Amino acid sequence: MIADASSAAQAVHAPASRRGVPRSLVAPLALVGVLALLAVAAPWIAPQDPRVQLEIVALKYHAPSLAFPFGTDGASRDVLTRVLYGARVSLSVASIAVLVSLCVGSCYGAVAAVAGGRIDQLLMRALDVALSLPRMLVLLVVGALWDLDVRGLVLLLGLTGWYGVARLVRGEVQQQLARDYLLSARATGVSSWRMLTRHVLPHLLPVLSVAASIGVASTISLEAGLSFLGFGAREPTASWGSIMRDGYSVLRSAWWLTLFPGLATLTAVVACNWLGDALRDVFAAEQVPA
Amino acid sequence: MFVAASAAFALLHAAPGDPYSDLDRYQFMSADVREAQRARRGLDLPLRQQYARWIGSLVRGDLGWSTLEQRAVRDVIRDALPRTVGLMTLALIGSLVIGIAIGAWQGTRTGSVGDRMLSLLAMLLYSIPEFALAATLMLLLTPWLLPVGGIMTEGFEQLAWPARAWNVAQHLVLPWLSLSLIGAAVVARYQRSATRDVFRQPFIQTARAKGLGVGAVRWHAMRASLLPVIALTGMLFPSLLTGAVFVEQIFNWPGMGLQLLRGLDQHDYDLVTSLVLGIAALTILGSLIADLLRDLADPRVRSAVRAD
């Protein structure tokens, strides 16, 4: 949860390997892939329609059984189905939100680095202000006061998550721009834009991919927290966090309502963090001169 | 901070609803009474005027009036602040002590089975959402071992202070443990790699070669690796504050996080803006303290840090 983009700063900058996928990446990539696949395939593999209330009196809070491996919830909906469909919401909200923050953060950081001088100082000052507020605080205040739909949630998460990325990108771009070959390129009149896209951007990919996986991990967790407090995804849309919120009032009797979405959340967060760590190690190793 | 508070003010006032619009709370309040109540609190004025009034009183040190608790916000914060700061301080100490101990142990034995197990555990701990960890701890450890929530068991306020203190300590265990575990997982990761790196450095090799005892070498390594970890405290602070919101809610610890949630629930404008202000101040204070600690731990970076 705590990990944020700034820990990606440890990643070192080197062009991505073209030698295929390193061994240490296989396991985390596979795990993330399986989760994503399950989410995408939910409509085909889920045993039920997530809205269907099977039998609201006889089948409510049905404990896990062969027919309902994850049990049913208070409205007699199949929890396995809800968790699978919840994966779609939780994972896509987190991924799109991170994409938003990567875009915003990269642009912001790149502009600051390229512009330099006064503008750079001003932009960084504004960033300091934004960083002085814990992100959760902003999420809570906005989430509690505004009745957000899923799109709003994505935007909110995305637009509060880019500060670290901006710093990171600014630093990287500054470093790259200071390199000899770019200095000479600039001297020969190559435009800044062209330099950014052609020369600097490829160098950013390792850092950004580490930041992205760690960002997705923390965003899944944040979204779960928000939904748990009732400010995130809302009925009938279910995310893992909102299923857990449903189950929290019956924590001790209908444990399956909290356990399964909880495990799903944990798995997804661990998978993304693991991937982030592995990526960082790979890039760091590649940077060591042979 | 000022920007943060103004943003909070704008968000609150732009959001649908106000302190008197909760129909559950004010079931039988008629429209004219509701208007009268709003007028009493100046909520009927144009937003620009409300803002000016609010800034004006803020400058005078008046935080406003909590509609939720029907008393001055100053008093609400005076009650809540020490509870949160106390909890956070203990949690920070807990995170650092546990994290550094585990991380240093791991750092000297990287690659061993124990190291891998602990790394996995740390990964799980910092991946688990705060509320899930807190709820799990509550499920496992209450009520048979520890009290469920709150700050003191009803009845103990009549007793002498040792009994009261002991009781508060019991109530503190779970919120503290939840926060400390999350923090410790992060600290341990950093401490582990820092220790490992230090061990690879020439001066440690030299010390070893000179025949210094294992204990002495470790001590040197420890000191050298503390720096990056201490720099972490600045980062740890906001995340602990975040965690505190969930932990206070789940364990009913009446600090700033719980008050924030209650205030948001009821659109208590003055209370929420003041709490946002307070939390921003705490965050800044946290990073200042971290800078200071860093200076103390390593004289070389003194003064250089700020210019970075």
Next chain:
Amino acid sequence: MIRAVSSARSRTIATVLLLAVCGAVSCGGEQGENVTPLNSGGTMIVVQPEEPTTLFPPLLTSSAGLGIVNGIFDRLAEIGPELNVSGDRGFTPRLASAWQWASDSLSIAFTLDDKARWHDGAPVRADDVRFTFGVYTADVIGSDLKSVLGNIDSVSVRDSVTAVFWFKRRMPHQFFEATYHMYILPSHLLASIGMDKLTDAPFATAPVGTGRFRFASWERGVRLDVIADTANARGRANLDRVIWSFVKDYGTATVKLFAGEADFYEAIRPENIPEAARSTNLRLQPAPTLQYGLLVFNLGARGDSTVPNPIFSDVRVRRALAMALDRVKMARNVFDTLGAVSLAAAPRALIPDTVALRQLPYDPVAARALLDSAGWVLAAGDSVRTRDGVRLTFEVLAPQSSLARQRYATLLQEQLRGVGVEVRTRIMAGPAIGAQVMALNFDAFVWVWGSTPGRLGMVQTWGSRGSQNMGAYRSRAFDALLDSALVAFDDAESKRLWTATLQQLIDDQPAIFLYEPQTPVAVHKRIRTAPLRPDAWYANLADWSIDPAQRIDRDRIGLGGPR
């Protein structure tokens, strides 16, 4: 010695308390038992999710503070257990020891109990009554109750212990109006403060009353204590102390109850009932309430009540929606056996003749036919009905704070889907829902009304000019029936008119009447309760007691010494 309760944790408390009780508390419990009846003593902890904002009686707006204020303050007379509101039948003396009706019934003279004292020792005077009426009706105070005191013209002081209420109209429920809404306030403490500062005065958070409990302390966000007023003219309260413990999270509150850290929980949820029933500490006790849950339709267009709503202004649609819902099963789902389908715009306890009311049946086939006949038809291959290109879709709001209402929204969404109606549910925070509802900017919302005895609140909730008529229901026929029911003095006539009034609402379905909660309260076994009155479980709290043979550690706290 001290009896330990079953759990291991309580035993550790017992040891700590044992060591400390003798030192810190000067053995208040034991001393008290010598002078007071055997029945008295003990501490009860009430756990409650919501904390009151104020203890100033005119401003009590949510149920959170009612139980506390009811212990600290007194009304002039107390309504009887059958909640009769016509005349003074069933009412028992409280602060007034007697009353006399004027021959024209336009005034009632209340004689105050001359032994009654405020908790600070001052005697209670007729001027307090006059002052109280002034506070409740002052605009600057902004009490909700002003609107229900409208038939009282004034209160005058005949002599120091006689206050006279003057009424504008002769009505069956005059006496109820004069006594039910107002808790008498101490003018000797408040008159000098100034009306505009009263609500923020320290009195509002540390009140002085005449009740059998007196205010002791309030630690905000944590707890509030009241203790027995040992000098009370009506006898001290049996319990030494009642602690109201505020736990925001329902789940935590429930665990606290199960752990034996609390003795009473009113808001226990149906899901937790089985666990409570298994608990060795607790007893579940039936607790009738006057609540009923409903789905309120906005009969005006969104944001503009002068234009009829495109969907709900047609009574056939409203009736069809009601018939599409299996309300019996829904109540079973949410409440198990602890709830029932609501029969009308009042709980069963306040319906004079439940059998006489004709209900809408659960009949999805008829519901579909009715929707067809109203022009909402299902095109082939479509899942939502349309009329003139408009889809039969609407939004249902439910508050975050109520799991029952959220569940109802979820359930009815799915059931209406079955008849080709698309419902979008939105779970929102209370203030946000309120803002939308008050601006009439909504389609429908799940709501709970707490009825007032005598159904007098119906004027506000369903009358054309009612201030709480949130769905903008306007019916001349209903208004006429209600008016005549309210002024019927004859019992049989009253019963007939009320039945017709309620039937009119069932036929019109300005709302679907969904449920009536019958959830029990959870009480610690050692506590002996007095009868729980449907409008206020706490009405006889001073008569509750704790079996001396079953006392546990906290029952020894007593009235408390200097802190």
